[in-house]
Amino acid sequence: MNCFRFAPILLLAAASALAQAPAAPGTSKPTAPAVAKSFDLTAIDKTADPCTDFYQYACGNWVKSNPIPADQVRWMRSFSLVSERNRYLLWQQLDSAASNPKSALEKQYGDYFGACMNTGLVEQKGLKPLEPAFKRIDALKDAHKLATLIGELAAEGSPTSLFNFGIEQDEKDSSKQIAGIGQGGLSLPDRDYYLVDSKHFQEIRQQYVEHVTKMFTLAGDTPEQAAKEATAVMEIETALAKASMARVDLRDPAKVYHIYTVTDFQKLTPDFDYSFYFSAVKVRPFETLNVATPDFFKGLNDLIAKEPIDAWKSYFRWRTLHGSASNLPKAFFDENFGFFGKTLAGQKEPTPRWKQCTSMTDHALGEAVGQDWVKLHFPPAAKASMDQLVAALEKSLGDDIKTLPWMTDATKKAAEEKLGMIRNKIGYPEKWRDYSALKVERGDLIGNLNRSAVFERAWELDHLGKPVDEKEWGMTPPTVNAYYDPSMNDINFPAGILQPPFFDFTADPAVNFGGIGVVIGHEMTHGFDDEGSQFDGKGNLREWQTPDDRKAFTERTDCLANEYGSFDAAPAKGETPAQKLNGKLTLGENTADNGGLRIAYMALLDTLATQGKAIHDKIDGYTEAQRYFLGFAQVWCENRTEEVARQSALTDAHSPGRWRVNGSVQNFDEFGKAFGCAKGQPMVPVNSCRVW
Numbered sequence: 125m126n127c128f129r130f131a132p133i134l135l136l137a138a139a140s141a142l143a144q145a146p147a148a149p150g151t152s153k154p155t156a157p158a159v160a161k162s163f164d165l166t167a168i169d170k171t172a173d174p175c176t177d178f179y180q181y182a183c184g185n186w187v188k189s190n191p192i193p194a195d196q197v198r199w200m201r202s203f204s205l206v207s208e209r210n211r212y213l214l215w216q217q218l219d220s221a222a223s224n225p226k227s228a229l230e231k232q233y234g235d236y237f238g239a240c241m242n243t244g245l246v247e248q249k250g251l252k253p254l255e256p257a258f259k260r261i262d263a264l265k266d267a268h269k270l271a272t273l274i275g276e277l278a279a280e281g282s283p284t285s286l287f288n289f290g291i292e293q294d295e296k297d298s299s300k301q302i303a304g305i306g307q308g309g310l311s312l313p314d315r316d317y318y319l320v321d322s323k324h325f326q327e328i329r330q331q332y333v334e335h336v337t338k339m340f341t342l343a344g345d346t347p348e349q350a351a352k353e354a355t356a357v358m359e360i361e362t363a364l365a366k367a368s369m370a371r372v373d374l375r376d377p378a379k380v381y382h383i384y385t386v387t388d389f390q391k392l393t394p395d396f397d398y399s400f401y402f403s404a405v406k407v408r409p410f411e412t413l414n415v416a417t418p419d420f421f422k423g424l425n426d427l428i429a430k431e432p433i434d435a436w437k438s439y440f441r442w443r444t445l446h447g448s449a450s451n452l453p454k455a456f457f458d459e460n461f462g463f464f465g466k467t468l469a470g471q472k473e474p475t476p477r478w479k480q481c482t483s484m485t486d487h488a489l490g491e492a493v494g495q496d497w498v499k500l501h502f503p504p505a506a507k508a509s510m511d512q513l514v515a516a517l518e519k520s521l522g523d524d525i526k527t528l529p530w531m532t533d534a535t536k537k538a539a540e541e542k543l544g545m546i547r548n549k550i551g552y553p554e555k556w557r558d559y560s561a562l563k564v565e566r567g568d569l570i571g572n573l574n575r576s577a578v579f580e581r582a583w584e585l586d587h588l589g590k591p592v593d594e595k596e597w598g599m600t601p602p603t604v605n606a607y608y609d610p611s612m613n614d615i616n617f618p619a620g621i622l623q624p625p626f627f628d629f630t631a632d633p634a635v636n637f638g639g640i641g642v643v644i645g646h647e648m649t650h651g652f653d654d655e656g657s658q659f660d661g662k663g664n665l666r667e668w669q670t671p672d673d674r675k676a677f678t679e680r681t682d683c684l685a686n687e688y689g690s691f692d693a694a695p696a697k698g699e700t701p702a703q704k705l706n707g708k709l710t711l712g713e714n715t716a717d718n719g720g721l722r723i724a725y726m727a728l729l730d731t732l733a734t735q736g737k738a739i740h741d742k743i744d745g746y747t748e749a750q751r752y753f754l755g756f757a758q759v760w761c762e763n764r765t766e767e768v769a770r771q772s773a774l775t776d777a778h779s780p781g782r783w784r785v786n787g788s789v790q791n792f793d794e795f796g797k798a799f800g801c802a803k804g805q806p807m808v809p810v811n812s813c814r815v816w
């Protein structure tokens with residue numbers, strides 16, 4: 125629900141953003157996953173040449189011997205193992221709270237989890253929980269009343285909106301929290317799925333229409349009626365896709381900043397009366413708002429004027445069914461999994477129910493389950509060590525800025541100022557959110573989901589006009605990820621990622637700097653990538669580079685965009701050609717990876733010097749420098765389904781593991797030196813790119 129409250133730049137795409145992974149009503153028993161090793165000699169493929177393909181060398185054996193589990197679409201040596209383990213530990217906590225709660229908080233999240241696990245009751249209730257929404261949709265008589273309908277559905281927590289509305293920091297005055305509205309309403313992963321004219325996407329569109337048809341038939345419609353409704357859904361979603369802004373443009377802060385008065389915004393869309401919607405979701409009155417994607421709202425208005433009322437009813441009925449599909453009876457569940465899990469993502473088996481319910485509870489009550497989770501799994505000493513590591517990385521980025529070959533002194537000074545203003549958040553919030561107003565009922569799964577959606581929105585809308593609270597978090601404590609927020613100018617590391625193989629008290633510094641060190645460096649560098657560099661230290665969209673420096677900066681980011689744009693994101697298959705990585709979509713992440721690798725290496729050198737060690741000292745047959753690069757690469761060992769490779773190429777701002785490794789090392793001279801490579805070998809190209 126936090127569409128706008130936080131606009132974080134993640135370390136890794138969130139699993140839910142990548143592919144729907146519905147859960148089976150099955151009863152498979154959870155087992156404790158192993159702790160991931162920080163540095164894994166058995167992962168290495170010694171038949172590969174590190175100077176030719178370092179990813180293959182560092183990860184080859186792991187990739188070969190770790191096929192994707194049937195309930196996953198992507199399997200990563202670090203992120204997946206730690207996430208699965210965190211989820212298992214969280215499940216233990218939830219399962220115990222569901223059967224024997226020891227506090228009011230445990231009772232609340234235990235009931236939330238317990239309601240989700242009760243698939244017998246889900247089966248028994250059938251579509252009953254959706255009836256209030258269906259009734260409202262049925263009663264729609266006039267397309268001009270769409271705003272009222274959407275408002276009423278939103279007020280009840282129904283997952284159906286045509287757009288995203290929330291509160292955000294004003295890009296140009298980050299101390300202000302303002303209303304913001306942007307595009308939405310699509311069911312497929314990206315606008316390209318509706319618009320690209322290739323055999324591959326034509327097939328997917330055909331399968332999608334068949335899926336929508338089946339869902340309507342399951343809901344009781346005749347096949348003819350269902351087919352007609354599915355055609356209407358496809359027509360509306362295609363029109364919304366055409367009006368939507370492309371992902372590459374959404375990354376450009378200037379392109380998503382358009383302050384309108386409410387009156388002018390209303391003039392843009394005369395056929396949709398937003399005042400009904402705003403009053404239904406109970407937002408306090410406001411005079412101006414940011415319209416991220418004005419063209420989308422113009423397109424939406426044309427569509428409202430044009431589409432017959434029955435088409436709109438079909439669309440909202442579909443969105444209601446689709447939004448709840450994972451939590452409906454098995455027939456709906458299976459049909460939903462068949463298309464969104466199998467066909468779109470290549471997932472062989474549904475995610476076990478306990479995993480899905482654990483994630484759902486973490487999503488809804490993250491800071492409730494999180495406060496108990498960190499007591500059990502996050503030692504205070506971990507925070508102290510992280511503070512030291514972050515300080516070491518800050519110093520290195522400062523040194524890096526001072527010695528940058530292409531930047532003038534004036535801009536260097538401004539960059540150092542911004543660096544000095546980055547705030548660090550480590551582990552978990554100092555103050556936990558209060559969930560006491562969220563009513564949870566043990567026998568009402570969909571009701572809980574809807575009430576949680578309403579609760580989250582009320583929490584978000586309450587920020588309007590209030591001062592920014594720097595202590596709020598955009599991720600729950602068990603999450604294995606990290607983020608930088610350009611408006612806050614802060615870096616955030618949840619407790620979930622602060623463990624092996626990212627961070628290991630017992631490992632040597634080379635391995636820790638290659639793991640969590642690069643992660644910290646990555647997040648800091650986001651403050652200076654093509655997007656983050658447009659914001660100043662206070663989080664305001666304001667140029668702080670001189671025109672010449674900005675030009676030099678852009679030449680360097682263009683180099684990275686071209687380099688990564690030449691990599692294959694998905695292999696050719698049959699008539700479908702190989703899909704290239706989108707160098708512009710992934711530019712911010714690639715810049716952050718490259719910067720992170722360089723500054724964490726500098727921090728390692730500093731640390732080794734204070735310990736009286738040399739970079740050439742060997743452990744297990746590898747020098748400190750080699751261990752650093754191997755530790756870094758082994759964070760990214762992965763397998764992904766071909767379907768996910770294709771989907772991610774369009775939707776994921778992060779490069780696949782292979783290119784996060786090879787792309788980064790081939791731009792950093794110290795790598796070639798560490799492995800004795802000759803200039804001109806693939807990992808040491810004659811022309812490499814460097815931004816930071």
Ligand SMILES: [Zn+2]
Pocket residue numbers: 133134135136646647650713716
């Ligand atoms: Zn990132």
